[in-house]
Amino acid sequence: MPKIILAVTEQRLTAAATTWIEAVLFNGALAVDATVGNGYDTLFLAHRVGPKGTVLGFDVQKAALAGARELLKFVGTLDRVSLIHDSHTQLANYLPAEASIQGAMFNLGYLPRGNRQIITRPDTTVMALRAVLANLAARGRVTILAYRGHAGGIPEYVEVRQFLEQLPDDPWIIEEFASTTDSPVSPRLFRIQKKLISEEQI
Numbered sequence: 001m002p003k004i005i006l007a008v009t010e011q012r013l014t015a016a017a018t019t020w021i022e023a024v025l026f027n028g029a030l031a032v033d034a035t036v037g038n039g040y041d042t043l044f045l046a047h048r049v050g051p052k053g054t055v056l057g058f059d060v061q062k063a064a065l066a067g068a069r070e071l072l073k074f075v076g077t078l079d080r081v082s083l084i085h086d087s088h089t090q091l092a093n094y095l096p097a098e099a100s101i102q103g104a105m106f107n108l109g110y111l112p113r114g115n116r117q118i119i120t121r122p123d124t125t126v127m128a129l130r131a132v133l134a135n136l137a138a139r140g141r142v143t144i145l146a147y148r149g150h151a152g153g154i155p156e157y158v159e160v161r162q163f164l165e166q167l168p169d170d171p172w173i174i175e176e177f178a179s180t181t182d183s184p185v186s187p188r189l190f191r192i193q194k195k196l197i198s199e200e201q202i
């Protein structure tokens with residue numbers, strides 16, 4: 001079982017996610033935004049995968065996807081993004097054949113300035129995580145920002161953590177980050193990396 005190392009970061013957790021994930025993205029990479037929302041993470045990934053890359057972005061809210069589409073069109077990066085009106089649990093149905101994911105971002109909870117009743121759920125989040133990890137490239141990275149301040153936030157955080165804890169040590173490296181102002185309801189960031197060479201290959 002991997003030990004999940006808890007560390008405190010002085011960075012904003014959103015920055016601790018983006019600066020880490022961009023290090024493994026390149027022009028032509030495949031990235032996944034599991035929760036498009038207002039599209040800010042999708043936009044970030046679209047820049048980092050470059051004109052030859054692809055971003056698959058999922059959301060269950062049509063209105064969120066419409067807003068994200070406008071943003072991406074305005075900035076000129078819509079060409080490399082597929083906005084998918086479906087649950088992230090269905091990821092495997094949308095992956096190009098033989099494709100492996102270089103980076104994936106999960107930003108859990110509800111849509112800021114949107115309907116607070118529509119939130120990510122523990123079981124479907126874990127299902128989507130399984131699908132992402134099963135299709136992650138060696139050295140690929142996944143970030144999960146878990147918000148704990150709303151009803152449903154803590155059970156989801158707990159279930160995601162339990163899922164990550166039972167993953168095998170090889171090939172996974174898992175870290176958890178708290179901010180300097182951490183409290184029992186503050187967000188937490190998980191960062192998961194797939195090792196380059198698994199012990200089985202040595």
Ligand SMILES: C[S@@+](CC[C@H](N)C(=O)[O-])C[C@H]1O[C@@H](n2cnc3c(N)ncnc32)[C@H](O)[C@@H]1O
Pocket residue numbers: 034035036037038039040041042058059060061064086087088089107108109110111112118119120121124
């Ligand atoms: C915290 S928001 C995402 C914020 C977004 N990353 C941004 O940059 O604005 C969470 C989003 O997850 C979406 N969501 C909830 N359940 C989902 C599911 N099963 N599959 C995909 N998206 C889901 C919600 O509709 C909401 O827009």
